[in-house]
Amino acid sequence: MPGSMGAVKTVHEPFQLLAFLKSASTLRPCPLRRAQIRPFSPHCFMTPRVRFAPSPTGDLHVGGGRTALFNWLYARQTGGTFILRIEDTDGARNTEEAQRGIVKGLRWLGLDWDEGPEVGGPHGPYFQSQRKAIYDAYLAKLEAAGRVYTEENGAVRFKFSRTAITVHDLVCGDVTFAPTEEPDMTIRRPDGSYIFHFVNVVDDIEMRMTHVFRGEDHLSNTWKHIDLFHALGATPPTYAHIPLILNPDGSKMSKRDAGSAIEHSYIHEGFLPDAVFNYLAMLGWTPRADQEVLTREQLAKLFNPADIHSANARFDLHKCQWFNAQFLRALSPEALLKASLPFLESAGLVIGDEAMAAAAVYSVKEKVSLLKEIPAWVHYFFREDYPFEADVTEKLRAKPENASLLKAALTTLGHGTEWSEASVHSAIEAAAKEAGVKTGALMPLLRAALSGQSRGPNVATIAHLIGQESTLRRIERTLSEVLG
RNA sequence: GACCCCUUCGUCUAGCGGUUAGGACACAUCCCUUUCACGGAUGCGACACGGGUUCGAUUCCCGUAGGGGUCGCCA
Numbered sequence: 001m002p003g004s005m006g007a008v009k010t011v012h013e014p015f016q017l018l019a020f021l022k023s024a025s026t027l028r029p030c031p032l033r034r035a036q037i038r039p040f041s042p043h044c045f046m047t048p049r050v051r052f053a054p055s056p057t058g059d060l061h062v063g064g065g066r067t068a069l070f071n072w073l074y075a076r077q078t079g080g081t082f083i084l085r086i087e088d089t090d091g092a093r094n095t096e097e098a099q100r101g102i103v104k105g106l107r108w109l110g111l112d113w114d115e116g117p118e119v120g121g122p123h124g125p126y127f128q129s130q131r132k133a134i135y136d137a138y139l140a141k142l143e144a145a146g147r148v149y150t151e152e153n154g155a156v157r158f159k160f161s162r163t164a165i166t167v168h169d170l171v172c173g174d175v176t177f178a179p180t181e182e183p184d185m186t187i188r189r190p191d192g193s194y195i196f197h198f199v200n201v202v203d204d205i206e207m208r209m210t211h212v213f214r215g216e217d218h219l220s221n222t223w224k225h226i227d228l229f230h231a232l233g234a235t236p237p238t239y240a241h242i243p244l245i246l247n248p249d250g251s252k253m254s255k256r257d258a259g260s261a262i263e264h265s266y267i268h269e270g271f272l273p274d275a276v277f278n279y280l281a282m283l284g285w286t287p288r289a290d291q292e293v294l295t296r297e298q299l300a301k302l303f304n305p306a307d308i309h310s311a312n313a314r315f316d317l318h319k320c321q322w323f324n325a326q327f328l329r330a331l332s333p334e335a336l337l338k339a340s341l342p343f344l345e346s347a348g349l350v351i352g353d354e355a356m357a358a359a360a361v362y363s364v365k366e367k368v369s370l371l372k373e374i375p376a377w378v379h380y381f382f383r384e385d386y387p388f389e390a391d392v393t394e395k396l397r398a399k400p401e402n403a404s405l406l407k408a409a410l411t412t413l414g415h416g417t418e419w420s421e422a423s424v425h426s427a428i429e430a431a432a433k434e435a436g437v438k439t440g441a442l443m444p445l446l447r448a449a450l451s452g453q454s455r456g457p458n459v460a461t462i463a464h465l466i467g468q469e470s471t472l473r474r475i476e477r478t479l480s481e482v483l484g
Numbered sequence: 485g486a487c488c489c490c491u492u493c494g495u496c497u498a499g500c501g502g503u504u505a506g507g508a509c510a511c512a513u514c515c516c517u518u519u520c521a522c523g524g525a526u527g528c529g530a531c532a533c534g535g536g537u538u539c540g541a542u543u544c545c546c547g548u549a550g551g552g553g554u555c556g557c558c559a
Contacts, residue, residue: 055559087559155557172489181486182555189557196559220488220554241489243552248495250551279496282508286497292508309490309497312552316495319509329522366522377520428518443518455520 043210043238048080050211052106052113053200055087056098059261060105062315063215063245063253066280070213070242070308072111073281076300083207084116088129089199105262108273109280110296115207123207128199135194138202138232139187147231154190157183158198158228165223170240170305172216177223185224197221201228209237213305216241216312240305243284243312250314259315270343270371272331275324283313293326325369333358336365340374347375349382356381359465363457380451381465384473388452388482396448396482403483405442406449408435410475419468425460449478 052068054060068084075082084106086099103117115121125131139156142148147159166176187198204212219241229236247253259265266276277296281287286309287294287302294302331339337358344351344361351357360381361374368374380386388396396402409431416423432442446459450471456462463471 053559057559089559151557153557157557167488175488177487180555186557191557193557195557200559215553216489217553243490246552252552282496284496290507292496311490313497314495316509319496322509325522364521367520438518440518447519453519457520459518 046210048075048078048210049083049208050075050080050213051083051085051204051207051209052111053085053087053203054102055089056102058098058101059255059263060102061255062260062262062265062280064102065105065109065111065262065276066245066283067214067242068106068111069109069277069280070240070285070303071211072113073300073303074211074213074305075114076296077303080210081114082111083121083123083209084113084126085203085207086117086127086129087196087200088127089194089196101263108262108267109277110273128194128203131199131203132192132194134206135199135202138198138205139194141232142187145231148187149184155186156188158185158187158231160184160224161227161230165226167219167222167226167239169219169222170211170238171243171308171310172219172241175219180223197224198228201225201232204237205229205232205234211240212237213240213242216244216310240308243309245283246312246314248314248316253315259317259320268372270373271320271324272327272339272371275327276320278327279320279323283315284309293323321369328369328371329365331365333362336361340371343371344375344378344382347379349375349379351382356465363461363465367455377456380453381462384470384477386452388448388478389454392448392452392454393482395454396445396478402445403479405431405435405437405445406475406479406483408432409442409446410472410479413463413468413475414472416468419464421458421460421464424463424471428459446475449475 050071052064052071054064054068072082074080086102088099099117106113113119115123116126139148142158148156149159150156160180160182162179164176164179166174168174185195185197187195189195222239222241226236245253247257253260255261262276274295278292278294278299281294281299282292285303285307287299288304288307289298289302328336337354340361341351344357360378364374364377367377409428412427412431412434413424416427428442428446429439432439435442443459444454447456447462448454450459450462450466466474
């Protein structure tokens with residue numbers, strides 16, 4: 001087979017040339033991408049209005065966060081308006097606290113909304129629980145149109161048109177649903193409260209939504225929404241049903257699964273908002289850029305609904321952490337300290353000198369991918385009674401000459417009046433030379449003495465940051481407590 | 485059960501009829517190195533299957549299988 005390649009190629013070339021000439025001679029433009037299927041949608045000429053409409057169920061789910069993120073990206077990229085609307089029609093399971101979780105998650109991700117809770121707006125209120133009068137009015141419209149009927153128990157049903165309905169979707173293309181055989185849809189319960197499908201459509205009309213980016217799980221119900229829009233004499237928004245986020249094993253990701261909740265899985269684990277934002281944005285969409293690590297602003301600029309995938313994506317914690325590591329390393333010492341503070345504090349570390357603390361966390365930034373890992377790497381910077389790890393003690397005691405090597409270092413380090421990384425380094429070199437060993441042999445001993453650990457930043461960096469006094473004291477402590 | 489969406493390395497993906505099927509994460513090896521890392525280099529590794537259409541299909545069409553979703557007086 002490989003031997004015949006050359007011959008095959010020469011046979012093919014004339015055809016390639018032919019194909020080239022053919023495509024060049026026809027004035028056919030490039031094949032349209034999915035999103036350009038309906039270039040003349042009525043919304044093309046309007047400033048986009050998009051929304052995230054969660055029901056308050058506590059901690060923000062990553063799927064919800066990503067849905068919000070896509071809407072946000074579209075609004076920011078087009079100069080449109082991003083609206084937050086709380087779909088709290090099911091009073092029983094909606095609590096104020098649950099709603100705070102959503103708001104906290106969105107704020108943490110940096111998804112600011114232009115209209116909605118806390119910021120207001122001209123189409124409020126933005127809580128469905130406060131919009132009953134509006135829904136009553138729209139129900140009256142349907143009544144007037146003869147499209148509803150009331151059951152014996154008081155529930156109100158919407159009469160489906162029972163015609164074929166096509167969803168023009170930015171992601172999935174045109175999806176046509178045959179006339180339905182399902183029973184008519186209940187839109188109001190006997191107790192007078194309204195059902196999701198109805199209020200969702202009413203609010204999208206009232207709030208003038210032009211585009212709806214939502215999970216693909218809604219695609220199968222979208223024809224019902226369109227039927228409702230038509231019955232109410234309104235134009236449906238342009239839909240974009242985005243792929244779902246699945247667990248690593250391909251199963252549906254739900255509340256209990258790892259990585260599913262923003263506060264629990266990300267904020268508390270020490271992720272940076274920018275990193276999670278970046279990772280989530282790339283799950284189901286690939287920006288046309290030559291790199292993957294991008295800021296919100298860059299992502300908003302590059303966002304193109306046409307490039308949203310139609311296949312579900314599995315969640316990969318490794319990659320998310322890799323993004324986090326990238327952003328972590330790009331932080332300034334001050335920013336890194338600020339981000340680490342909650343984790344340092346919950347580890348019981350007391351920060352005295354902020355400049356020193358910033359330098360300390362900065363010195364270990366390449367060693368971690370999550371903020372919560374930082375305390376274990378820097379605790380000895382903030383306390384004198386740091387423990388000696390078992391293998392460290394063992395190593396120090398392994399060779400009898402270790403004590404004299406440390407004593408040599410104690411002497412040279414005690415001499416200097418200057419205390420910089422460079423001066424520390426040369427003091428160590430001098431000690432090694434005097435003791436007749438390589439510098440590399442002395443370093444691990446000093447690291448062990450100064451930190452109680454066998455890994456960490458440069459020894460000179462540690463010594464410089466903790467200061468001369470502490471350095472000498474720590475070596476003495478090691479000599480007496482470990483090698484004494 | 486009916487209907488809808490989907491299927492390229494383990495994972496996220498590039499690919500728009502002719503490519504040695506490219507990249508990132510992960511993994512492995514090597515280099516760098518006072519440790520751990522970072523970084524650099526290299527390697528591993530994929531078009532679900534079967535039919536068409538075509539000179540030629542990863543790419544277009546049909547089927548099968550598999551995955552996901554929807555069919556609530558949940559949202």
